Amino acid sequence: MKKLITAVVSLGLMIGTASAGTDVGADIKAFQGYFKKQNPSVEFADYTIGVYALDAGSRDQFEEILDGIPPYEEAVEKGGEEFEKFGLGKCSALKDPAAARLAHPYYDDAAGTVVTLEGTIRRCYTEQTGKKMGTMKGKIARISSWISDQAAGEKINVKVESDGAKAAYERGKATFYAKRGQFNMSCADxxxxxxxxxxxxxxxxxxxxHTSHVPMYRAKWGGIGTLHRRYGGCYKNMRAKPLMAQSSEYRDMEFFHQAMSNGIEISADRYRK
Ligand code: HEC
Incomplete structure (x- = not known):
């Protein structure tokens, strides 16, 4: 990481800096426009494959893995069985899994918080079984992956409408751009x-x-993990103490982070190195 740190010239610039009001459309335009300008030869739809969109060498390896039996396939299938077994379809928020993937994360005005897909899965699981579910791997990651698969090919479309939603979005944006940890870096850096x-x-x-193929499989993990598990790993990359998965800070950040990918297709190709 040292090499990178010395290479990073922090521009100290925040794309779509908050002005008087929150203009999510303008933020998205600036955010996506930045990448289009940086990588004019990369198709917009290809951002769903993450790093492989920018690096031809590793893209070949990625495609080879997908051509075979991807290492997460069984786990995702098991997630579908678990969805049935725990009666999660009885929960109205998950009755239509594809719609559930598309509807999250959203801002719940009555509760005054951002609700993530994993948050809803955990709530429904507890309602049906009386038990608690984890937040980073195992059941939660398998079930969330299976639900997301049902929406593959649909476009991310996070809505930020009410004043409360805008405030949560601004908090999430600030977290994404904040410098932290021993390296004093931000996610954006x-x-x-x-x-x-x-x-x-x-x-x-x-x-x-970034949020098109979540939960992601990582060879390094040897399994699937949720987006918030990945957030924790990146806090460590920044030499900062990770927050709790499903903490309000991570939920707010996810709200901003997913909104920046509005228009990108949800993908079932969740392999990453
Ligand atoms: C010091 C550099 C660094 C910082 C700062 C950093 N990350 Fe990462 N992150 C990485 C590396 C390296 C990877 C693995 C390769 C890749 O996919 O970029 C990664 C991967 C990811 C992935 C998975 C991408 C995928 O396609 O599956 C997500 C999501 C992510 N980071 C989010 C964040 C967020 C949010 C922050 C801020 C809290 C952050 N990162 C800060 C280095 C960093």
Missing amino acids: CHVYNAGKKARADILSPALG
Whole structure:
């Protein structure tokens, strides 16, 4: 990581800086426009494959893996069986799984918080079984993956409408752009301003499309993990203490992070290195 740190020239610039009001449309335009300008030869739809959109060499490996039996296939299938077994379809918010993937994350005005897909799965699981479910791997990641698969090919379309939603979005945006940890870096330093560049053995993925294939399978994990598990890993990359998965800070950040990918297709190809 050291090499990267010295390579990072922090521009200290925030795309779509908050002005008097929240203009999500303008933020999305600026965010997506930045990547289009940086990578004019990359198709917009290809941002769903993350780092593989920017690096031809690793893209070949990725496609080879998908051509075979991807290492997450069985787990996702099991997630579908678990969805049935735990009666999650009886919960109105999950009755139509594809619609549920598309409807989350959303801002619940009555509760005054951002609700994530994993939040809803956990609530429904507890209602049906009386038990608690984890937040990062295992059942939650399998079931969430299976639900997301039902919406594959549909476009992410996060809505930020009420004043409360806008406030949550602004909080999430601030978290995404905040410098933190021993390296004093922000998410944007790696995944916006240095996307496509090398950090040790990794090439940094663009934040555009980051939430299209979640939960993701990682070879490093040897399994599937939720987006918030990945957030925790990146807090560690920043030499900062991870927050709790499903904490309000991560939920707000997810709300912003997914909104930046509005228009990108949801993908069932969840393999990452
Ligand atoms: C020091 C650089 C660095 C910083 C800062 C950083 N990350 Fe990462 N992140 C990585 C690396 C390296 C990977 C693995 C390669 C890749 O996909 O970019 C990664 C992967 C990811 C992925 C998975 C991408 C995929 O396609 O599956 C997400 C999501 C992510 N980071 C989000 C964040 C968020 C949100 C923040 C801020 C809290 C953040 N990262 C901060 C280095 C960083």
